[in-house]
Amino acid sequence: MAESEKRRDVFKLSRDWLSVQEVVDTVSSASCGAISVFIGTTREDKVGGRKVIGLEYEAYEPMAQSEFRKLCDDIRERWPTVTHVCVHHRLGWVKVGEASVAMAISSPHRQDGQQAIQHCITQLKAHIPLWKKEVYDTQETSWKENAE
Amino acid sequence: MAESEKRRDVFKLSRDWLSVQEVVDTVSSASCGAISVFIGTTREDKVGGRKVIGLEYEAYEPMAQSEFRKLCDDIRERWPTVTHVCVHHRLGWVKVGEASVAMAISSPHRQDGQQAIQHCITQLKAHIPLWKKEVYDTQETSWKENAE
């Protein structure tokens, strides 16, 4: 990597549709041969005979930002070659089939980026203060809890 | 996954700029919670004092298609939950910083897709008949060879 290139850590909470291209463009760099990306979408699902029609997300926004910075520090300590990190996460209503999270990591070689992206989504689920409830076709709702 | 959903395996060789969004849209599915993506780009590099300005790709096109089908069969045997697979690869001139390959795999849960995408890029490099030569600022060129 060029000594001069500043590493970017970008976290955005968004009420709009997520652009994968924007997330990828945010991490791209002439010094990187690899961009690893993960997109989490709302799965069509039946829970006890009720159909999930979408999810409703909320965040503790300033703390989500600070936990993201900690997560990036952790990633860079484990994989020092990681160049840029970008995570966009939805807030509010996300209907079935839409992306709720899109993240990308650039690195000179692919192995580091691929390990880092897996760590990033696992740690996001464990540590970034975000919550979702499932909304069913019956109008009922249920707060979810990430396994761990 | 809905029993009725037909699994898609899409391979495209393209002389144009690759659209990450198109690759992602090709694999998206209401039954999938996870889309794993890998993008390989041309790195800015110096080789023996010469600067790489781009790559020139060629393919044995019909055989690349048939090797891709074999690769998809192999992926589905290893990770039966993999839903759709899409790989777009550039041909011809690719300048530094542009994507030469973009691939996406959808799956109900993320672990399978993340392992499958790593296997997909590794096996593509080892088995799909594609070649690149580096083109330097001196106008010299050099055919590359994937490690392994």
Add this chain to the structure above:
Amino acid sequence: MTAKVLVLFFAKSAELTGLKQEEAVAVPTPISSRDLWTLLLRRHPRLSVLQDQVVLAVRQQYVAIGDQVVTLGDGDEVAVVPPLSGG
């Protein structure tokens, strides 16, 4: 001493209390996180369904419910953090 803190409720805790936040809640300080949770439970008994699942965040740092003592100042943020479910 007593501090007047801002208490934030998220996700199920906001549904249970009917509140997103409560301003200028008087809290003794220093206080263990367990006593702080007990104080919140007294104000909002319905939060008891979150018992054993919840953690707190004090000035945007996670604090498990237990013996850890926190020192609070006026205006500090104390958040009720139900199990996370981002991603």
Add this chain to the structure above:
Amino acid sequence: MTAKVLVLFFAKSAELTGLKQEEAVAVPTPISSRDLWTLLLRRHPRLSVLQDQVVLAVRQQYVAIGDQVVTLGDGDEVAVVPPLSGG
């Protein structure tokens, strides 16, 4: 017997021969892949720089250079496959 095959050259092999393909090349059949490579080397001696790196593809299936015997028919594709470098 003799078959007239289509020989395809890719990457460095195309540069060395100056050809992308050669039509109706007469080749004895059946033939080992080693003998097939030797025949191609006689036609294009500059291909010898690829010795020990190259494989062939016969009807779009990889065949390592060695004792394996292939049976060829008129119009079959035989490709010279230098080390791959996709991705």
